[in-house]
Amino acid sequence: MEFTIDWYFLIEKLLLISAVLGISLVVAMYSTWGERKVAAWIQDRRGPNRAGPFGLLQPLADGGKLFFKEEIIPAEANRFLFILGPSLAMFTACLTSAVIPWGDSLTIGGREVSLQIADINIGVLWIMAVVGMGVYGIMIGGWASNNKFSLLAACRGASQVISYELPMGLALIALFMLSGSLSLKDIVEQQRDGLWFVVLQPIGFLIFLICAFAECNRTPFDLPEAENELNGGYHLEYSSMKLGFYLFAEYINMFISSVLMATLYFGGYAFPYMDSLGIDGNLLTVLGIGALFIKTLFFIFLFMWVRWTIPRFRYDQLMKLGWKVLIPLALLNMLITGAVVLFRQNGFNF
Amino acid sequence: MQSLTNRAKPVDRRPMTFAEKLYLPAIAKGMGITLKHLFKKKATVNFPEETRPFSPVFRGLHILNRDEEGRERCTACGLCAVACPAEAITMEAAERLPGEEHLYREEKYAARYEINMLRCIFCGFCEEACPKQAVYMSETFAPANYQRKGFIYGKDDMLIPHPQKQIKENNQ
Numbered sequence: 360m361e362f363t364i365d366w367y368f369l370i371e372k373l374l375l376i377s378a379v380l381g382i383s384l385v386v387a388m389y390s391t392w393g394e395r396k397v398a399a400w401i402q403d404r405r406g407p408n409r410a411g412p413f414g415l416l417q418p419l420a421d422g423g424k425l426f427f428k429e430e431i432i433p434a435e436a437n438r439f440l441f442i443l444g445p446s447l448a449m450f451t452a453c454l455t456s457a458v459i460p461w462g463d464s465l466t467i468g469g470r471e472v473s474l475q476i477a478d479i480n481i482g483v484l485w486i487m488a489v490v491g492m493g494v495y496g497i498m499i500g501g502w503a504s505n506n507k508f509s510l511l512a513a514c515r516g517a518s519q520v521i522s523y524e525l526p527m528g529l530a531l532i533a534l535f536m537l538s539g540s541l542s543l544k545d546i547v548e549q550q551r552d553g554l555w556f557v558v559l560q561p562i563g564f565l566i567f568l569i570c571a572f573a574e575c576n577r578t579p580f581d582l583p584e585a586e587n588e589l590n591g592g593y594h595l596e597y598s599s600m601k602l603g604f605y606l607f608a609e610y611i612n613m614f615i616s617s618v619l620m621a622t623l624y625f626g627g628y629a630f631p632y633m634d635s636l637g638i639d640g641n642l643l644t645v646l647g648i649g650a651l652f653i654k655t656l657f658f659i660f661l662f663m664w665v666r667w668t669i670p671r672f673r674y675d676q677l678m679k680l681g682w683k684v685l686i687p688l689a690l691l692n693m694l695i696t697g698a699v700v701l702f703r704q705n706g707f708n709f
Numbered sequence: 710m711q712s713l714t715n716r717a718k719p720v721d722r723r724p725m726t727f728a729e730k731l732y733l734p735a736i737a738k739g740m741g742i743t744l745k746h747l748f749k750k751k752a753t754v755n756f757p758e759e760t761r762p763f764s765p766v767f768r769g770l771h772i773l774n775r776d777e778e779g780r781e782r783c784t785a786c787g788l789c790a791v792a793c794p795a796e797a798i799t800m801e802a803a804e805r806l807p808g809e810e811h812l813y814r815e816e817k818y819a820a821r822y823e824i825n826m827l828r829c830i831f832c833g834f835c836e837e838a839c840p841k842q843a844v845y846m847s848e849t850f851a852p853a854n855y856q857r858k859g860f861i862y863g864k865d866d867m868l869i870p871h872p873q874k875q876i877k878e879n880n881q
Contacts, residue, residue, distance in 0.1 A: 401743045405753045668743040669736060 371472055379456050379476060387610035388418040390659055394610075397663040425603040433505060433596050440503035445597065445604035448496025452611035454489045458482040459618050460544045462628045462648040465641050474644070475544055482543040483531060486619065487524070490574055494520040496608065497576075497583060497593050504596035512592035515674065516583035519573055522681035523580075527570035529689035530563040533696040534623060547627035551634070557624040562692045564624045566685055571616040573681070576609060578666040582674060617658030618651070625654050768833045768846040771824055773868045776814050781868065782843035785819040789835035789844055797828035798835060815841070819864070826860040 392407065392414065399406030407414030432441055462474035479485060494517050501513020537559055538546045550556060557564045573580040584592030594605045621627060628647035636643070672680065728734065754761050763769075774782050785802035803820035805813045812818075835844045854860055 397747075400747045400751075403746055403749055403752045405751050405755070408755075664740060664743060668739045 367470065371470075372476065375472075375474070375476055376457075379461065380453060383453065383456055383611055383614055384607075386614045386655075386659075387607055388422070390610040390613060391421065391606075392418050393659065394663050394666075397660065398667050401664075401667040422603065425600050428599040430599040430601070431596075435505040436596065437503040437505070440499050441596075442601070444496055444500025444503055445594075445601045445608070446496075447499060448493065448608040449604045449611075451489050451493040451496060452608040452615065455486050455612075455615045456618075458485050458543055459615070459622060460547055460627060461651065463644045465644050474648070478542060478544045480540070480542050483535070483541045483546075483623075486615075487528060487531075490612075491520070491524055493574075493608075493612065496605075500597065500605065501583075501593035504593075506596050508589045508591075509593050509595045512583045512585070512589045512595070516576065516593060519576075519580060519582060519677060519681075522678060523570040523573035523685070526566050526681065526685035526689040527574070529686065529693055530560075530566040530570070531623075533563045533689075533693045534560055536693075536696050536700050543622055543627070547622060547629055550626040551629035555624065555626045560624065560692070560696070562688065563696070564620075566689050566692065567624065568620065569680075569685065571620060572662070572665065573677075575612045575616055575662070577613065577662055579669040579672050580677060581666075581671055582677060585671060613659060613662050614655070617655045617662065620658050621651055621654035627651055627654075763848050767848050768831045768836075769849045770826070770847050771829075771835070771862070771867050772845045772847050773822065773864065774843050774845055775869060775871065778811070779871045779873050780810075780812060780814040781818055782814055782841045783819045783822065784815040784817050784841055784843070785822070786817075786840065788838045788840060792834040792838035793829075794832060794834065795828045795830045797825045797830075799823045799825075822864045822867070824862050824867070826862055827857065 395417070396406040396414070398404075407417040410416040410420045432438055457476045458479060460473075460475040460478070464471045464473045466472070497516040497520075498513045501509040501511075501516070504510070534546075534556055535541060537556065538549055540546060540549075546556070572578075576583050583589075584594070586592070589595065594602055597605060628644075628651040630647065630650040633643065633647065633650075638646075776782050785800050787800060787802075790796075790798040790800060799821070800819045800823070801821040802817050805816050805818055831846070833846055836846050
C-alpha cells in the first residue's frame with residue numbers, strides 16, 4: 360500500500376495549533392487585565408495603570424511574580440496528584456479549542472487552508488466531554504492537597520459541574536434538532552445562510568449561558584473558590600505557577616466558552632450581509648475572524664460584568680436552580696423545539 | 710414600635726411574586742446599575758501625579774520662618790513646647806554671640822529645635838502660641854520613612870531657606 364505524508368497539511372495544522380494556543384493564552388492573559396479594569400470601573404476606580412500604558416504590562420508583571428514565588432507542596436499532600444491537578448486543568452482548558460472554527464478557509468498559494476484544527480462530526484460532543492473532564496483538575500487538586508477546605512471546594516465543584524452539564528446538554532439537543540449536525544462548522548454555515556440560532560432558541564441560549572457560567576466556576580456560581588467561606592477554595596494549598604495554572608485555566612475556559620456561545624448561537628465567524636458585500640476570498644475570511652472575536656470579547660465582558668454585579672448563590676440555591684429550574688426548562692424547550700421541527704417537516708399535517 | 714426618625718421604611722415581607730422569582734428582571738436591573746457606573750467619573754486620585762487640593766486652613770508640616778533680612782525669628786522662648794498637647798517639641802536655647810546679628814534676630818535663639826512628627830497631632834497650637842511668628846504650618850505632610858528617627862525633624866528640615874542665599878544659588 361502506498362503511504363505518503365502530506366507535509367504541507369502537517370505544517371499547516373501545526374502552525375494553526377500553535378496560533379490557536381498562542382491566541383488563547385494571550386487572550387486569557389489579557390482577560391486578567393480586563394477583569395481588573397472592569398472591576399475597577401464598575402466600582403468607580405481606575406484599575407491597574409502603573410505598569411506600561413493603561414497598565415497593559417500588568418499581566419506580564421503578575422506572571423513574573425507568580426514564577427518567582429516559592430513553590431510549596433504540603434508535607435501531607437500526594438505529590439503526584441498535587442502536580443497532576445493544575446496540569447490537567449490547563450490541559451483540558453487548552454484541548455477544547457481544537458474543534459472550534461475560527462474562520463472560513465484561507466487560500467494560500469492555491470491551497471485551501473481551513474481555519475479549524477479538526478472538523479470532526481461530533482464537534483460539540485468533544486467539547487462536552489473535555490469540559491466534563493475539566494472537573495478532574497479541580498477534584499484531584501482539592502483531594503491531593505489533603506486539606507478540609509480544599510476537599511470541600513472540590514466536592515462543590517464536582518457536583519456543580521455535573522449538575523449544570525445536564526441542562527447544558529439538553530439545551531444543546533434542542534439546538535441540534537434545528538441544525539441536524541454536531542459539527543461546529545456546519546452549525547456556523549447554517550447560521551451564515553439563515554437566522555442566528557439565538558433567534559430560534561432564546562431559552563436554549565439563556566440556559567446555555569447560565570450553565571457556561573457554572574461550568575467556568577464564575578460568579579454567581581463560584582462556590583468552589585468562595586474566598587470567604589473556604590479560604591480560597593480548591594487551590595488553597597497551591598502557590599507559585601501551579602496556582603497560576605489554575606487561575607489561567609479558568610480564564611482560558613472563559614475564553615473558550617465565549618467562543619462557543621458566539622459559534623453556536625451568534626453565528627460564529629458569520630456576520631449579517633457577509634455574502635452580499637461583494638468581497639470574497641481571504642479578505643472576507645479575515646473579516647469573519649474579526650466578527651468572531653468581537654462577539655467573543657462581548658461575551659468575555661459579559662462574564663466580567665456579571666461577576667461584579669451579582670452576589671454568589673448559596674449552595675442549596677445553586678442545586679435548586681440547576682435541578683428544579685434549569686433541567687425542567689431545558690426539557691420543555693427540547694420538547695417544544697422537537698414538536699415544532701416535526702410539524703414543519705410534515706408540512707403541518709399528520 | 711415608634712420609629713426614631715421619619716425616614717424609617719417598613720420591610721416588605723410579602724412572598725415573592727412569580728415575576729420576582731424569575732430573578733432575571735432584577736439581575737438586568739442590577740447589571741444596568743453597574744453599567745452606569747462603568748462610565749462614571751472615577752473617584753480615585755492618581756496620587757503621585759495628581760494631588761488632592763488642600764483646604765486653605767490645612768495644617769501640615771512645620772516651617773521655621775525668617776524675617777525680611779533672612780534672620781531666624783525663633784527666640785527659643787519655649788511657648789510652643791508648652792502649648793503642645795502632644796509634647797512633640799524639644800528645644801535648646803543659646804545666646805547670640807557678637808557678630809551673629811545677621812543670623813538671629815533676638816539675643817537668644819534655638820540652637821536645637823526638634824519636632825517629633827510621629828507625636829505631633831497637627832493641631833496648630835504651636836503656631837498660635839508663637840509670639841514671634843516663627844512657627845508656621847505648611848501644606849505638605851510628613852513623607853514616609855523607614856525608621857522612627859527619620860520622623861524627628863530638626864532645624865535643617867524645617868528652617869525655610871535664606872532668601873538672599875537662595876537667590877545667589879539660583880543665579881549660579
